[in-house]
């Protein structure tokens with residue numbers, strides 16, 4: 220599904236990703252955990268093709284295709300999705316209007332207005348969102364929790380093959396966390412893979428990962444099963460630095 | 468759209484349907500430039516009363532005596548001697564598809580306008596299908612005593628009313644271009660709404676089949692009598708072009724006590740046009756006037772719709788949106804004059820600039836002494852689509868009264884890389900993402916327009932943006 224090989228990337232001349240390797244198979248959920256500043260958001264943005272980052276080495280292959288030269292919209296149409304840590308505001312554009320455009324942009328056949336309406340109603344129910352939410356302007360004045368729910372709503376509408384979730388759990392209360400996790404589990408299946416990026420173990424109680432990776436200084440320094448998340452919770456990131464600081 | 472088909476075949480011309488005697492359309496002044504002889508010729512051709520001829524001639528003197536304004540946009544390349552001042556619409560608009568300039572043709576094609584919609588393209592002629600609609604509406608209007616006709620007919624059929632109000636809101640010598648219009652005006656609309664009459668369906672210039680819709684020097688006068696309501700929609704959102712490069716209209720609105728007038732315009736001029744328009748309204752006691760104004764195209768637009776709040780409790784609102792692409796200058800804004808107590812006003816101006824485009828907000832807010840407890844809010848927002856684009860703001864404020872509440876807010880924003888990336892990560896192409904940001908930006912104004920106009924406005928801006936993306 221996704222294969223990242225020896226990825227190096229920089230922003231404004233500063234190297235942030237320094238030889239990152241990761242392989243995600245069909246239907247797998249991977250968690251990436253790491254302290255602040257370890258490069259998690261950088262990885263997310265680079266995977267999705269943010270123009271401000273420069274990839275200086277390595278490769279990203281998605282569904283057998285080298286995506287390095289592809290623009291963000293082309294990657295989206297291939298089935299990649301990024302749930303942003305800090306989604307942008309787009310004043311004057313309603314959630315419904317935006318989703319209509321986006322869904323039709325990634326789908327091969329356009330949905331009729333009626334089909335779109337039904338789909339949106341259905342997914343908003345999953346996300347326990349008030350239908351009136353669809354008429355609000357995209358992310359404008361949204362609370363932190365509303366923004367994250369809205370990201371997952373978009374994911375449900377777009378049905379990607381691979382979702383990268385950049386700290387979707389941060390700042391959520393327990394109810395919101397459950398709803399967001401429900402959204403992700405909704406898509407879970409052999410056709411859907413996810414990279415759940417998180418600072419904390421919390422979300423992994425609701426979205427059970429198949430693999431857990433620890434990121435430090437722009438690299439994956441150790442990987443394991445879901446028990447690794449528990450170890451990390453026990454011992455903290457200082458342990459990671461001590462144990463793997465020299466590797467990183 | 469195949470180029471070998473004529474306008475007639477496309478159903479876009481008005482004379483095909485025999486609404487008028489075709490000969491009328493062949494009239495054109497014998498030479499370019501303007502002098503008393505030309506003005507007299509125009510007046511004579513229209514069989515006007517003597518007073519109108521005198522009015523025109525006096526206006527002409529005023530036009531000659533005024534220097535070309537040096538503020539606002541650059542008018543120095545505008546050559547008044549190179550213009551035909553009176554051409555009948557057919558000459559004006561091109562007789563066959565071949566006469567239509569290429570950029571306009573491309574726009575039609577890109578718009579993919581279905582036949583039904585083409586009929587509403589006032590820029591190339593009037594409408595056939597709307598005739599049926601028009602006639603049933605007209606019966607209703609007639610019954611209610613509503614007058615809605617072209618200005619030339621208005622002068623013939625309602626001379627007293629026209630004589631009473633014509634030029635009272637915008638005197639001929641108000642400025643060089645109002646003087647010019649007063650000397651050579653032709654076409655435009657004359658509307659009178661009797662006391663207490665509410666017209667629910669907007670009056671649209673394109674319903675006015677016998678009219679010269681989009682003359683270069685059209686003249687519009689709307690009188691809403693006490694307690695009446697009318698929404699007037701000017702022209703059309705389709706690309707409008709003239710064989711000449713100067714469009715200079717005058718629009719006067721009078722809202723009597725408790726009346727309300729809303730006047731909406733979306734214009735898209737070809738890129739060689741100077742669009743210099745004077746629009747002004749008077750709102751009497753508890754009356755409301757709203758200008759909704761969209762400016763696209765043109766080389767230079769200078770347009771500042773004004774509302775004079777002369778009666779207590781009157782309200783004025785100006786919503787304007789302008790798009791300046793490569794080589795274009797949109798110098799637009801609004802003027803509000805509070806001349807009575809308890810009056811209120813709101814100006815919302817949105818501009819979008821791209822490439823070498825330049826947009827200017829130029830506004831005047833004046834509160835006379837004694838206009839106490841007046842409230843005003845001015846908000847101008849500029850959106851820059853790239854690094855070179857330019858925007859300026861000139862908000863003139865003159866306040867002679869202490870007991871007033873005024874607010875002014877100006878913002879300049881750029882379409883951010885992160886914003887575009889966010890939208891693109893959802894599958895939108897860069898152009899689509901840009902268009903979405905722009906449409907969102909103008910949404911507060913688009914939502915004030917009837918739906919089909921709002922859609923058209925969005926589409927036109929999108930087309931203009933594509934054009935300059937290259």
Ligand SMILES: Nc1ncnc2c1ncn2[C@@H]1O[C@H](COP(=O)(O)OP(=O)(O)O)[C@@H](O)[C@H]1O
Nearest residue numbers: 230231233235254255256257258259260261262
């Ligand atoms: N424009 C920039 N110039 C230099 N360094 C940057 C820039 N943006 C982010 N960084 C640095 O990159 C590192 C990784 O950031 P980020 O990917 O956001 O980490 P995380 O998401 O894991 O907290 C941080 O040390 C941050 O300071």
Ligand SMILES: [Mg+2]
Nearest residue numbers: 259260304386
């Ligand atoms: Mg981060």
